[in-house]
Amino acid sequence: MSQPHASNTILYLDGVSVSFDGFKALNELSLYVEEGELRAIIGPNGAGKTTMMDVITGKTRPDTGDVIFNGGIDLTQLDEAAIANLGIGRKFQKPTVFENQSVFNNLELALKGSRSPLSSLLFRLSGEQMDRINEVLSTIALSEVRHMDAGALSHGQKQWLEIGMLLMQDPNLLLVDEPVAGMTDAETEATARLLTEIAKTRSVVVVEHDMEFVKSLNCRVNVLHEGSVLAEGSLDVVQANEQVIEVYLGR
Numbered sequence: 001m002s003q004p005h006a007s008n009t010i011l012y013l014d015g016v017s018v019s020f021d022g023f024k025a026l027n028e029l030s031l032y033v034e035e036g037e038l039r040a041i042i043g044p045n046g047a048g049k050t051t052m053m054d055v056i057t058g059k060t061r062p063d064t065g066d067v068i069f070n071g072g073i074d075l076t077q078l079d080e081a082a083i084a085n086l087g088i089g090r091k092f093q094k095p096t097v098f099e100n101q102s103v104f105n106n107l108e109l110a111l112k113g114s115r116s117p118l119s120s121l122l123f124r125l126s127g128e129q130m131d132r133i134n135e136v137l138s139t140i141a142l143s144e145v146r147h148m149d150a151g152a153l154s155h156g157q158k159q160w161l162e163i164g165m166l167l168m169q170d171p172n173l174l175l176v177d178e179p180v181a182g183m184t185d186a187e188t189e190a191t192a193r194l195l196t197e198i199a200k201t202r203s204v205v206v207v208e209h210d211m212e213f214v215k216s217l218n219c220r221v222n223v224l225h226e227g228s229v230l231a232e233g234s235l236d237v238v239q240a241n242e243q244v245i246e247v248y249l250g251r
Contacts, residue, residue, distance in 0.1 A: 016065030099151030156187030
């Protein structure tokens, strides 16, 4: 698979390096994600997965390299808020939902577009916004519990609600960090279906350790090691790679 140019990718990293106190968290990292693609990123702890997400979302500035979004936007020149507004949503490992608000209200609060305190008081959902919330509730399989407080949800349901809150922002690119950590097998399977469904309409990058889960995503995989890409391909291909077995999977 030949590498496309930055202009026809949703995400393009080229030669990205980041050092913290002499430690190279990213070392000439180069990878790209095409529009509408589901991509998994795997690798041992300390491989640079979180730093990569931090660079894409503007939390960390790279020392060198290009980080291009949507064919031409240089993310290294923008702050976190500007990057979020461009259409990049990030889900951290630990779910952060408004526990004392209903599932429905959590999605309403996440609606795209900032509101001043006064306009929030006067705010009424339009029919279109109501349809959008109902659509997302259906996508994340929480329609039945829309009136339940988020704090009463299971761990897996909270993860789905947070993914739903990101979907309310209508991102072009969704970055999801270890979504199935702590989930039951049934929740893990449902999450694979959810992310596969979401990837039909936007690009999704998933950082994960659970190999069974990655397998069920049935997508292209990058293996990171010491801050750069060690291998890329289908899960079967990277699992058969001698270097990957050596540094990550073990014998």
